[in-house]
Amino acid sequence: MQVEPGQRVRIRVKVNGVYYEDEVEPRKLLVDFLRENLNLTGTKIGCDTSTCGACTVLLNGKSVKSCTVLAVQADGKEITTIEGLSSDSKLSPVQQAFKDNFALQCGFCTAGMIVQAHYILSEKREMTEEEVRDMIHGNICRCTGYQNIVNAILDASRRMRA
Amino acid sequence: MSYAGKSVKRLYDDKFVTGRSTYVDDIKVNSLYATFVRSNVAHGVIKRMHKEDALKMRGVVAVFTGEELNQLIKGGIGPWTTYIDPRPWKIPLWRFAQGETKYNGEPVAMVVAQDKYTARDAAETVNVDIEPLEAVIDMEEAKKDKVLVHKELGTNLGYVGDFNAGDAEKALSNADRRVEVEIANNRLIPSPMEPRGIVSQYDGANLTIWYSTQIPHFARAEFSRIFNIPESRIRVIMPDVGGGFGSKAHILPEELAVIAASIRLGKTVRWTATRTEEMIATNSRHNVFRGEIGFKNDGTLVAIKGTLDVELGAYLTYTEGLQPTIIPPMIPGPYRVRDLAIRSRAIYTNTIPITMYRGASRPEATFIIERIMSTVADELKMDDVEVRMRNLVREDQMPYTNPFGLKYDTGDYPTLLKEGVKVLEYNKLKEWAESERKKGKKVGVGLAYYLEICGFGPYEYSETRVNEDGSVIVAIGGTPHGQGTETAIAQLVADELQIPIERIKVTWGDSEAIPAGTGTYGSRTLAIAGSAAMASSRQALEKMKRVAARSMKADVEEIEYRNGEFVHKKEGKKMSWDAVAREAYSGKEPGVSASVTLEGDVTFPYGVHVAVVEVDDYGIARVKEYRAYDDIGRVINPALAEGQVHGGGTQAVGQALYELAIINENGQLAVTYADYFVPTAVEAPRFKSYFAEKYHPSAYLTKSKGVGEASLIVGPAAIVRAIEDATGKRFNKTPVTPEDILK
Numbered sequence: 078m079q080v081e082p083g084q085r086v087r088i089r090v091k092v093n094g095v096y097y098e099d100e101v102e103p104r105k106l107l108v109d110f111l112r113e114n115l116n117l118t119g120t121k122i123g124c125d126t127s128t129c130g131a132c133t134v135l136l137n138g139k140s141v142k143s144c145t146v147l148a149v150q151a152d153g154k155e156i157t158t159i160e161g162l163s164s165d166s167k168l169s170p171v172q173q174a175f176k177d178n179f180a181l182q183c184g185f186c187t188a189g190m191i192v193q194a195h196y197i198l199s200e201k202r203e204m205t206e207e208e209v210r211d212m213i214h215g216n217i218c219r220c221t222g223y224q225n226i227v228n229a230i231l232d233a234s235r236r237m238r239a
Numbered sequence: 240m241s242y243a244g245k246s247v248k249r250l251y252d253d254k255f256v257t258g259r260s261t262y263v264d265d266i267k268v269n270s271l272y273a274t275f276v277r278s279n280v281a282h283g284v285i286k287r288m289h290k291e292d293a294l295k296m297r298g299v300v301a302v303f304t305g306e307e308l309n310q311l312i313k314g315g316i317g318p319w320t321t322y323i324d325p326r327p328w329k330i331p332l333w334r335f336a337q338g339e340t341k342y343n344g345e346p347v348a349m350v351v352a353q354d355k356y357t358a359r360d361a362a363e364t365v366n367v368d369i370e371p372l373e374a375v376i377d378m379e380e381a382k383k384d385k386v387l388v389h390k391e392l393g394t395n396l397g398y399v400g401d402f403n404a405g406d407a408e409k410a411l412s413n414a415d416r417r418v419e420v421e422i423a424n425n426r427l428i429p430s431p432m433e434p435r436g437i438v439s440q441y442d443g444a445n446l447t448i449w450y451s452t453q454i455p456h457f458a459r460a461e462f463s464r465i466f467n468i469p470e471s472r473i474r475v476i477m478p479d480v481g482g483g484f485g486s487k488a489h490i491l492p493e494e495l496a497v498i499a500a501s502i503r504l505g506k507t508v509r510w511t512a513t514r515t516e517e518m519i520a521t522n523s524r525h526n527v528f529r530g531e532i533g534f535k536n537d538g539t540l541v542a543i544k545g546t547l548d549v550e551l552g553a554y555l556t557y558t559e560g561l562q563p564t565i566i567p568p569m570i571p572g573p574y575r576v577r578d579l580a581i582r583s584r585a586i587y588t589n590t591i592p593i594t595m596y597r598g599a600s601r602p603e604a605t606f607i608i609e610r611i612m613s614t615v616a617d618e619l620k621m622d623d624v625e626v627r628m629r630n631l632v633r634e635d636q637m638p639y640t641n642p643f644g645l646k647y648d649t650g651d652y653p654t655l656l657k658e659g660v661k662v663l664e665y666n667k668l669k670e671w672a673e674s675e676r677k678k679g680k681k682v683g684v685g686l687a688y689y690l691e692i693c694g695f696g697p698y699e700y701s702e703t704r705v706n707e708d709g710s711v712i713v714a715i716g717g718t719p720h721g722q723g724t725e726t727a728i729a730q731l732v733a734d735e736l737q738i739p740i741e742r743i744k745v746t747w748g749d750s751e752a753i754p755a756g757t758g759t760y761g762s763r764t765l766a767i768a769g770s771a772a773m774a775s776s777r778q779a780l781e782k783m784k785r786v787a788a789r790s791m792k793a794d795v796e797e798i799e800y801r802n803g804e805f806v807h808k809k810e811g812k813k814m815s816w817d818a819v820a821r822e823a824y825s826g827k828e829p830g831v832s833a834s835v836t837l838e839g840d841v842t843f844p845y846g847v848h849v850a851v852v853e854v855d856d857y858g859i860a861r862v863k864e865y866r867a868y869d870d871i872g873r874v875i876n877p878a879l880a881e882g883q884v885h886g887g888g889t890q891a892v893g894q895a896l897y898e899l900a901i902i903n904e905n906g907q908l909a910v911t912y913a914d915y916f917v918p919t920a921v922e923a924p925r926f927k928s929y930f931a932e933k934y935h936p937s938a939y940l941t942k943s944k945g946v947g948e949a950s951l952i953v954g955p956a957a958i959v960r961a962i963e964d965a966t967g968k969r970f971n972k973t974p975v976t977p978e979d980i981l982k
C-alpha cells in the first residue's frame with residue numbers, strides 16, 4: 078500500500094464485538110487507535126520498547142502487544158480488549174480469580190495480564206506454575222511480585238475446568 | 240462482627256480487572272499535548288533555539304524555552320522542608336533549564352501541539368545549540384571539586400554532616416579486632432509501571448491539575464508557592480496512580496512546564512512520560528560507605544567509623560536530602576553498638592537528579608549494618624544468627640534510645656530472631672544447601688535482619704461522614720495507589736461503627752474534596768491515616784449517639800450502641816443505625832460528620848528475611864525462595880500485608896541482582912528495559928510471608944506499624960548473603976552481577 082505523507086487510510090475493525098470504521102494515519106499504533114479513536118482506555122501503555130505487556134490485546138484470538146501493531150495492520154480483523162472480557166457485567170473467571178487472589182495492586186499491568194491470561198488459558202487449560210510464569214514473561218508487574226498473579230491464573234484454570 | 244485481622248478482599252478491584260480504571264492518561268478532556276526537547280550533553284551552555292521549523296508544522300501550537308517558562312515558574316523545586324532542614328544545605332535554584340543545562344536528558348525546550356504524534360514530530364525538528372562545558376559524571380571525581388556542577392555553590396558537596404555518638408576512636412582502639420569495610424548501593428530506577436503524567440487546566444481564575452502523584456496536597460502547596468497563586472485557586476486531583484514507590488512524591492520541571500504552558504496559553508495541556516522519559520525522570524539510590532569497624536572476639540560490635548557518600552545528581556530533589564541525614568542515625572539498626580563516628584556527605588554530579596525509592600535511606604542503612612554483621616561473622620567464623628543474637632538490643636532495654644537519639648518504641652528483637660529462624664526453617668535450608676553444594680550445585684541461603692523507621696508524621700487528616708441513608712464516606716489524607724490501604728481502613732472503620740463494610744466508601748486524593756492531607760509514602764498510611772479514620776469515626780459515632788438520645792428523649796449516657804443499634808438502656812427502646820442517620824438530617828443541626836487532623840510520630844517494625852539463591856555456570860543468580868518473618872505491629876489485613884512483602888521482595892531481587900542504572904561517560908542513561916532489567920515472573924521468587932503472632936504495637940490507634948518497604952529494606956542484604964553462601968565469594972555492593980560472580 079502506498080500512501081502520501083499526511084494521507085489517512087480507512088480501516089474497519091471489530092472490537093469487542095462491535096464494528097468500527099475510521100480513517101487513520103498509517104503510522105498510528107493500534108494501542109493509540111484503541112485509546113484515542115475508540116476511547117477504550119482499558120488498554121495501557123507502559124513502555125516504548127514493546128517490553129512491558131501493559132498493552133496486550135487479542136488480535137484474531139492471539140495475544141499481541143498492541144504497541145507493536147499498526148492500526149492499519151488490524152484492518153479487517155477482530156480485536157478483544159480488557160473491556161470485552163466480561164459480558165453483562167459478569168466477570169470472567171480470570172477477572173474473578175484476579176480479585177480473589179489479590180493479584181493486583183496499582184492495577185496498571187492488570188489489563189495486559191488478564192488478557193494474556195485469557196490467551197494462555199484458551200491455548201491450554203491445565204498448566205504448571207512454571208509454565209504460567211513462562212507464559213507471562215512478557216508482562217511486567219512492578220507491584221505484586223507475581224506470586225498472586227500466578228496463583229490467580231492457576232485458580233482460573235481450575236475454575237474453567239470445573 | 241470484626242473485620243480487622245481478616246484478609247478482606249480489596250474493595251475497588253472491579254474497575255481494574257474490567258478496564259475501567261482511570262489513570263491520568265485515560266482522562267478525556269480537550270487538551271493540547273506537550274513533549275520535551277532534551278539536552279544531549281551532561282553540562283553545557285544553551286546558546287540558541289531553532290524553533291521555526293516546528294512552528295511551521297500543522298498542529299503545533301507553541302515551542303517554549305526555559306526563559307519563557309521561567310517567567311511563570313517563579314520558585315525553585317525542593318527540598319521538602321517538612322522533613323528536611325535546608326539550613327546546612329547548599330541548594331542550587333532548580334527550574335526549567337535556562338542558560339545552562341546540568342545533565343544529559345534534562346528538558347531544555349517544550350513543544351505543545353494538537354496531539355501526541357505531532358508534538359513528538361515537532362520536537363525532533365527543534366534544534367538547540369548547546370556548547371558543551373566540562374562535566375563531572377562520577378561521584379568520586381565530583382568530590383575533588385575540580386569540575387563544579389554549580390559554579391555559584393563553590394563546591395559539589397551539597398551537604399556535610401557529622402554523626403558522632405560515644406567515642407568511636409577509643410572503642411576502635413580497645414576492640415579485639417578491626418576491619419575495614421566498603422559497602423555500596425548503585426543507582427536504580429524506581430520504574431512504576433504507569434509513567435508519570437499531568438493534565439493542567441487553567442480557566443482564567445483557577446487551576447485544575449490531574450496528576451499522577453503520591454502527594455496531591457503537598458503538590459498544591461508547592462504549585463502555589465512556585466507559581467505564586469493562592470492554594471485556594473488550585474485543585475490537584477490524583478486519579479488512579481499506577482505505582483509510585485516514592486518516585487511520585489516529587490515534582491519535576493516537566494510538570495511545572497506543563498502548568499506554565501496551560502496558564503500562558505489559557506488551554507488545557509497534558510503530558511504523559513514515555514518509558515524513556517520516566518526512566519530519565521527519576522533515578523534513586525547510589526551511595527557508598529567506607530570505614531572501619533571494631534569488634535570483640537565474642538562477636539560484639541563495638542565501633543563503626545567511616546564516611547558515607549550519597550550522590551545527589553544535578554539538583555536537590557524534594558526528598559534526596561533525607562538520605563544523608565537518615566542513613567547515619569539508622570546505621571546502628573537493631574543492634575547495641577554505641578560508639579559511632581560517621582561523616583555524611585551529599586554530592587552533586589552532572590547526572591539525573593536522585594529521588595527516593597521504596598525504603599529511601601533505610602535500605603541503605605540496613606545494607607550497611609547487615610554487611611557489617613556478616614563481616615564480623617566471617618572474620619570470627621561465627622554463625623550469622625549467633626552474631627546478631629550477640630548484638631541485638633534486648634527486650635529489657637526497650638524502649639531503647641539509640642546512640643543518635645532515635646527512640647525504638649516496642650519490640651523483642653532477639654525473640655523474633657529465634658522464632659524467625661524456626662518458622663522460616665533457616666537451619667534446615669542451610670543444611671540442604673550444603674548438601675546440594677556437595678553434589679556440585681551452586682546454591683546458597685542468606686539471612687538478614689532489619690529495623691525500620693516508619694509511620695512518619697507530622698499529621699494525617701480524616702473525615703467520617705454519615706449520609707442520610709446511613710452509608711458512610713471516609714475521606715482520608717493518605718493517598719493509596721496500589722497498596723490496598725483503603726480496604727484496610729474500611730475494615731477499621733466498619734469495626735468502629737459496627738456496620739457492614741459494604742456501606743463504607745473510602746475516598747482520597749482530591750485536594751478540594753479532602754481539605755488536608757500529607758500523602759502515602761514511608762509505610763505510614765495504615766498507621767497514621769488509619770488511626771485518623773478511626774478517630775474521626777469514633778467522633779461521628781458519638782454524634783450519632785447524641786442524635787439517638789435526642790430522638791429517644793434520653794441522656795446520651797443512657798444510650799448504648801451495639802451492632803448497628805442504639806439502645807435506650809433503661810427503657811429497652813431501640814433505633815437502628817439507619818433510622819438515626821435519617822433522624823440526624825431532619826432535626827436541628829442537620830448532618831453527621833466529624834473530622835480530625837491526627838498528629839503522629841515514627842514507629843519501628845522489624846523482622847528477619849531469608850533468601851535461597853541458585854547460581855548457574857554463567858554466573859547468573861536466581862532467587863528461588865524468599866521467606867519473611869516480620870513484626871509489623873497489629874496486622875489489619877494479612878493478604879494486603881503479604882502483598883507488600885511480595886512486591887518489595889521482588890524489587891529486592893532486582894536491586895540485589897539485576898537492576899543497575901547505567902550512565903555512560905557522557906552522562907547518558909541507558910533507557911530501555913533491555914538495559915535496565917526489572918524482574919519478570921520468571922526471575923521472581925516463591926514467597927512465604929509470616930507475621931509475628933505476638934506482635935508489638937505502635938502508639939497509633941491502629942496498633943499497626945508498617946510493612947510497605949520491609950522487603951526492599953532487608954531483601955538485598957539477605958540475597959547478597961545467599962550469593963556468598965552459594966559461591967564462597969564476598970560481595971559488598973548491589974547489584975551483584977554475573978561478572979562479579981565469575982570474577
Ligand code: FES
Pocket residue numbers: 121122123124125126127128129130131132133142143144145
Ligand atoms: S506498551 Fe506495549 S509492551 Fe509496553
Ligand code: FES
Pocket residue numbers: 180181182183184185186187217218219220221432481482721
Ligand atoms: S499491579 Fe502495579 S504493575 Fe502490576
